[in-house]
Amino acid sequence: MNDQIVTGSDPGAGADAGGRRIGVYVCQCGGNISDYVSVDDVVAAVKDEPGVVVARTAMFTCSDATQQEIINDIQDQGLDGIVVASCSPKLHTFTFREMSKRAGLNPYEYTQVNIREQCSWTHTDDKAGATGKAARLVRAGIARTSLTEPLEPIVVETVPNVVVIGGGIAGMRAALGLAEIGLAVFLVEKEAELGGWAAGFAEMYPHGRDGRDLVTRLEERIRRHPGITVFTDAEVVGKSGSFGKYEVGIQVGREQAEAPAPKTQPPGTPKPEISRPGMPQLGTPEPGAITVKAGSIVVATGFDSYEPQEGEFGYGLDGVLTLPEFKRLVDSSDGPLAYGGRPVRTIVYIYCVGSRQAEGNEYCSRYCCTAAIHSSLQVATRDAAPVSRYHLYRDIRSYGRYEPLYNESREKGDLYLRFPDEEPPVVAQASSGDGGGATTAKDGDAGHGYRLTVTTRDLLTDGAELLIPADLVVLVTGMVPRENDDLVKVLKLPVGNDGFFNEIHPKLRPVETVVDGVFICGACQGPKNSTEAVASGLAAVTQSASILKRGYAELDPLIAVVDPDTCEWCGLCLEACPYEAPRRVEQDQEAAGGADQEGVDHRGADADHRGADTDHRKMVAVIDRVACKGCGGCVPVCPRNAIDLLGYTDAQMRAMIDGLLQEPTPCRM
Amino acid sequence: MSAGVNGATLVRPALAGRVGALEEFNASACMNCGVCTAVCPMGIEVLPRRLFRYVLLGMEDQVLEQIESIYSCLLCKMCEVNCPAGVHIAENVRSLRHHINRTVFGL
Numbered sequence: 004m005n006d007q008i009v010t011g012s013d014p015g016a017g018a019d020a021g022g023r024r025i026g027v028y029v030c031q032c033g034g035n036i037s038d039y040v041s042v043d044d045v046v047a048a049v050k051d052e053p054g055v056v057v058a059r060t061a062m063f064t065c066s067d068a069t070q071q072e073i074i075n076d077i078q079d080q081g082l083d084g085i086v087v088a089s090c091s092p093k094l095h096t097f098t099f100r101e102m103s104k105r106a107g108l109n110p111y112e113y114t115q116v117n118i119r120e121q122c123s124w125t126h127t128d129d130k131a132g133a134t135g136k137a138a139r140l141v142r143a144g145i146a147r148t149s150l151t152e153p154l155e156p157i158v159v160e161t162v163p164n165v166v167v168i169g170g171g172i173a174g175m176r177a178a179l180g181l182a183e184i185g186l187a188v189f190l191v192e193k194e195a196e197l198g199g200w201a202a203g204f205a206e207m208y209p210h211g212r213d214g215r216d217l218v219t220r221l222e223e224r225i226r227r228h229p230g231i232t233v234f235t236d237a238e239v240v241g242k243s244g245s246f247g248k249y250e251v252g253i254q255v256g257r258e259q260a261e262a263p264a265p266k267t268q269p270p271g272t273p274k275p276e277i278s279r280p281g282m283p284q285l286g287t288p289e290p291g292a293i294t295v296k297a298g299s300i301v302v303a304t305g306f307d308s309y310e311p312q313e314g315e316f317g318y319g320l321d322g323v324l325t326l327p328e329f330k331r332l333v334d335s336s337d338g339p340l341a342y343g344g345r346p347v348r349t350i351v352y353i354y355c356v357g358s359r360q361a362e363g364n365e366y367c368s369r370y371c372c373t374a375a376i377h378s379s380l381q382v383a384t385r386d387a388a389p390v391s392r393y394h395l396y397r398d399i400r401s402y403g404r405y406e407p408l409y410n411e412s413r414e415k416g417d418l419y420l421r422f423p424d425e426e427p428p429v430v431a432q433a434s435s436g437d438g439g440g441a442t443t444a445k446d447g448d449a450g451h452g453y454r455l456t457v458t459t460r461d462l463l464t465d466g467a468e469l470l471i472p473a474d475l476v477v478l479v480t481g482m483v484p485r486e487n488d489d490l491v492k493v494l495k496l497p498v499g500n501d502g503f504f505n506e507i508h509p510k511l512r513p514v515e516t517v518v519d520g521v522f523i524c525g526a527c528q529g530p531k532n533s534t535e536a537v538a539s540g541l542a543a544v545t546q547s548a549s550i551l552k553r554g555y556a557e558l559d560p561l562i563a564v565v566d567p568d569t570c571e572w573c574g575l576c577l578e579a580c581p582y583e584a585p586r587r588v589e590q591d592q593e594a595a596g597g598a599d600q601e602g603v604d605h606r607g608a609d610a611d612h613r614g615a616d617t618d619h620r621k622m623v624a625v626i627d628r629v630a631c632k633g634c635g636g637c638v639p640v641c642p643r644n645a646i647d648l649l650g651y652t653d654a655q656m657r658a659m660i661d662g663l664l665q666e667p668t669p670c671r672m
Numbered sequence: 673m674s675a676g677v678n679g680a681t682l683v684r685p686a687l688a689g690r691v692g693a694l695e696e697f698n699a700s701a702c703m704n705c706g707v708c709t710a711v712c713p714m715g716i717e718v719l720p721r722r723l724f725r726y727v728l729l730g731m732e733d734q735v736l737e738q739i740e741s742i743y744s745c746l747l748c749k750m751c752e753v754n755c756p757a758g759v760h761i762a763e764n765v766r767s768l769r770h771h772i773n774r775t776v777f778g779l
């Protein structure tokens with residue numbers, strides 16, 4: 004730690020803020036901040052704020068050495084509140100909360116102020132302005148800290164069961180992974196068979212393994228595992244309870260009347276012995292609705308293939324196939340490729356159909372370049388008679404380890420033609436009358452009537468306009484989200500703009516959703532090939548294990564609380580809450596609940612079961628501590644101002660605004 | 673000869689086959705990086721990226737327009753040793769010359 008150190012500059016100052024003793028640390032971030040924010044000026048501007056007893060700068064506040072120095076300050080100076088002005092709270096909130104814990108300080112007495120993303124990185128053209136803004140933000144952080152209270156995490160018991168929804172390759176692998184670490188798994192598949200898309204493929208990239216084999220083997224292991232109960236022809240139709248102990252309703256046999264008996268157990272495999280404590284007793288599931296308890300839910304409901312519009316790149320014409328249709332054709336025989344009873348001499352592939360659209364599906368579907376190249380290679384390596392293969396593409400994205408497939412295909416004679424975005428290829432039915440067109444009798448093609456013609460420009464050949472007679476046109480169709488509105492409603496799954504399910508953070512929390520205990524994996528969260536789908540399935544296993552294997556989970560206590568004396572139960576908070584956290588209870592019961600809130604594992608629902616005398620009681624709102632996410636949505640709608648958000652109370656917000664607006668601007672301008 | 677419909681050039685896959693089998697005439701492996709053009713001491717601009725594509729697409733007229741370039745290649749293989757895609761550029765030029773010798777010059 005270096006530069007300016009101001010310690011106990013004004014021993015009397017602390018008294019103004021209810022005797023708080025606050026330490027303020029302004030980070031240079033090794034120049035990231037200090038190049039554009041004068042950190043010394045920030046320290047000078049806030050060191051005399053009420054309650055501040057230590058104010059200093061540091062080169063890297065997050066470094067182990069500086070953290071240790073702060074811990075020493077907390078212990079030596081008896082600090083009871085910490086402000087670190089550095090980077091985004093997304094990056095280091097937990098770092099400094101943990102540091103506080105190590106120092107014996109309640110972690111919720113700590114405030115992170117962001118002067119990097121919000122000051123130095125944003126105002127590179129205005130050092131004085133950036134410095135002034137930083138000082139105001141830090142002052143607001145100090146104001147908040149002077150009103151913090153120690154809070155304890157909410158501890159929730161978890162049951163060691165998981166419901167996996169979707170039995171594609173991602174869900175199957177996840178189910179097995181979960182069972183292998185000792186969790187009980189309920190695998191719920193909508194269709195009659197497990198396997199999803201992969202179950203329909205023969206050879207798959209990158210290793211040429213047969214998808215059907217892969218699925219069969221996985222299924223054998225799943226069926227054999229005593230910890231997994233498989234429900235096919237089944238859907239999740241309800242979820243209640245709260246995190247840690249969800250009650251999940253499963254409808255087995257969609258059309259109850261005519262549903263075939265669910266094939267959860269092939270003859271000869273042992274029935275799952277479900278005897279662990281906390282696990283429901285289940286035999287072979289009967290058609291009908293059942294309820295299971297689950298500590299977490301893994302959603303692996305997969306994708307659909309883009310369905311082109313009638314006429315889009317000739318879709319609807321005989322010989323124009325989507326990639327899945329073509330894959331089926333290629334997989335269906337080992338011999339020379341034939342279609343409609345005739346040998347196939349020329350295939351034209353059109354890439355990015357349904358993906359990378361200016362309007363519509365903006366994303367790249369990731370799997371399709373490689374899958375198309377791979378299918379084309381299947382054709383190239385098996386046919387004795389040469390099949391001409393033209394790939395009309397925009398960009399080839401055979402990323403990472405799939406590049407060798409692209410190289411191999413070019414070496415095997417596949418020809419890649421790049422068409423301009425603004426002038427996509429045109430597919431038409433070949434007419435025998437169009438002169439040199441469709442039915443060319445030249446070049447050894449004598450008598451071979453082509454069904455189709457494709458007109459395209461090739462940017463790699465001077466932008467020449469070319470006419471390709473073809474037997475097959477393969478539309479390299481992308482992935483689209485599978486229609487799953489009912490499930491989205493039941494689980495309150497977050498859906499992104501593109502229609503796929505959303506994780507909390509694509510890099511740092513890639514399988515968690517905003518709903519505690521609900522994880523997503525596989526292609527339901529965005530285009531993935533099977534390798535990637537399985538990897539994310541296993542990530543969901545680890546995340547589930549991390550909350551279920553301990554038997555309990557800790558939640559942030561930054562939640563809404565209702566003052567029962569002010570509340571008159573109008574229900575507006577319940578309407579505003581996306582998580583249905585507020586409940587209507589009698590005031591007395593609420594008080595009991597309120598007392599409970601100091602303890603652990605309280606759920607507002609419990610209040611409903613207390614059979615107290617109900618006469619002459621006032622009804623009030625109580626907020627379920629586990630269901631509440633602390634979003635604050637209910638706070639402003641309460642007409643009686645009865646709701647406060649712990650950690651962001653009205654008093655704290657007001658103090659922060661005062662801090663932000665305190666004049667004069669403290670820095671040289 | 674290469675006329676198609678509405679001005680579009682008709683693609684005829686067989687030309688490449690007549691110039692040479694895939695093992696000899698391996699132009700499709702080209703990934704269009706342009707290194708060959710950059711290193712060619714003769715500064716033959718059209719060789720071999722576009723020229724070979726004309727062959728692959730069966731654009732015979734365009735090939736014949738380039739006879740000058742095709743015969744000014746030194747076969748020095750500067751391009752070939754630098755080609756990241758392993759295209760036998762000089763060999764391909766040779767195959768092409770052989771084809772033209774036969775079909776155009778009747779040699």
Ligand SMILES: Cc1cc2nc3c(=O)[nH]c(=O)nc-3n(C[C@H](O)[C@H](O)[C@H](O)COP(=O)(O)OP(=O)(O)OC[C@H]3O[C@@H](n4cnc5c(N)ncnc54)[C@H](O)[C@@H]3O)c2cc1C
Pocket residue numbers: 168169170171172173174191192193194197198199200201204206207208209237238239303304305306307308326327330370374377485487490524525526527531532533534536
């Ligand atoms: C033509 C084509 C070729 C491909 N080739 C390859 C390849 O060679 N190599 C490769 O790695 N990848 C390939 N892929 C990609 C691969 O198919 C996917 O990565 C993989 O299938 C994703 O697995 P998943 O389990 O996430 O989804 P899916 O396979 O879609 O499985 C999802 C499962 O969830 C079920 N489900 C959906 N909704 C519900 C619900 N509400 N309740 C219960 N169950 C539900 C579905 O019935 C399905 O069984 C190809 C894809 C296509 C279209």
Ligand code: SF4
Pocket residue numbers: 354355356358359366367368369370371372373398399400479481
């Ligand atoms: S992976 Fe699919 S969407 Fe992406 S560039 Fe290739 S064909 Fe287009």
Ligand code: SF4
Pocket residue numbers: 562563579580581582583584585626630631632633634635636637638
């Ligand atoms: S803070 Fe948000 S999640 Fe909590 S009760 Fe209010 S609206 Fe619901």
Ligand code: SF4
Pocket residue numbers: 708711712713714715716719720744745746747748749750751752761762
């Ligand atoms: S072999 Fe021909 S094309 Fe290649 S660098 Fe030499 S002269 Fe140029």
Ligand code: SF4
Pocket residue numbers: 701702703704705706707708709720721751754755756757758759761
């Ligand atoms: S150097 Fe090779 S890959 Fe690059 S453009 Fe020339 S022939 Fe093609």
